[in-house]
Amino acid sequence: MISADDVRFFLEVARTGKLVAAARGLGVDHTTVGRRISHLERSTATRLFVRSPGGWQLTEAGERLAVHAEAVESSLRAAAEELGSEPGRLSGKVRIATPDGFGAFVLSPGLGTLRESHPGLAIEIVTATRLNLLATKEFDVGISLAKPTIRGVETTELASYPLGLYAAPRYLESSANITSIDDLQGHSVIGYVDSLLDIPALRFLDTSLPGFQPAIQTNNITGQWMATVAGLGVAVLPLFVGEADDRIVRILPDEVQIRRKYWLAVPRELQRLARTRAVQNALVELAASHPYLDSFLVGS
The missing domain is CATH 3.40.190.10 (Periplasmic binding protein-like II)
Structure with a gap:
């Protein structure tokens, strides 16, 4: 029988690729994380990670488990969000990772409509001009100048400029x-x-x-x-x-x-969250209305 708690540890290691980083994110000792992963592998009678000095990589079986684990996590987060918010009012924090140009000149000055519609949302904007900006998946919604290829992230073309x-x-x-x-x-x-x-x-x-x-x-x-x-x-x-x-x-x-292109990226486990969808829609609408962006999408 798979333990839901073991799955939580499994997902953190899958996302960080490092035992110590996963332990830091979970607030526990790295030996606890290792013990939980070993217990999960015994429970499933399957090797879920390939251990190496460079990090922990998911095996094929680990990739299959991650899809189901993220679906369960997404459902639980959506339920918690629905039960913890007032009807019709969104709250919580949404972190947007973006290249510095989009973040400073398009996103920041274009947040007015989102703020008016959802004043209870706390928006974090993290900017950088590095290819690995989205690699750690420490974001809720991401904007990228190249199509992200990291596991568990759904991507769509947002706009060209x-x-x-x-x-x-x-x-x-x-x-x-x-x-x-x-x-x-x-x-x-x-x-x-x-x-x-x-x-x-x-x-x-x-x-x-x-x-x-x-x-x-x-x-x-x-x-x-x-x-x-x-x-x-x-x-x-x-x-x-x-x-x-x-x-x-x-x-x-x-x-x-x-001419270059922006991509929109959202971790699979966060796609069902109302606050994530609200930010996605706001970004799509912002791109569609901006005079110097050619949007690929329409608001939903």
């Missing part, structure tokens, strides 16, 4: 004319820190200016935007950043037209 070259008028006035992409070789270009950039979709300069080394590098879009506003050079910025700021202008709009 255009980018272009921008500079401050004072920089352009004091620098050589830019009439083609080749002219950028003689200019101060602002970009990402190459050694910290693990998202291929953000490697704009690799295709436009192969081998070119930016004069100013920062690991987030906000830093690039502010450096551009300060007149320090030319940067590739999303139109939802550049077109909203009259201190900078777009250059070479016909020659430099870049």
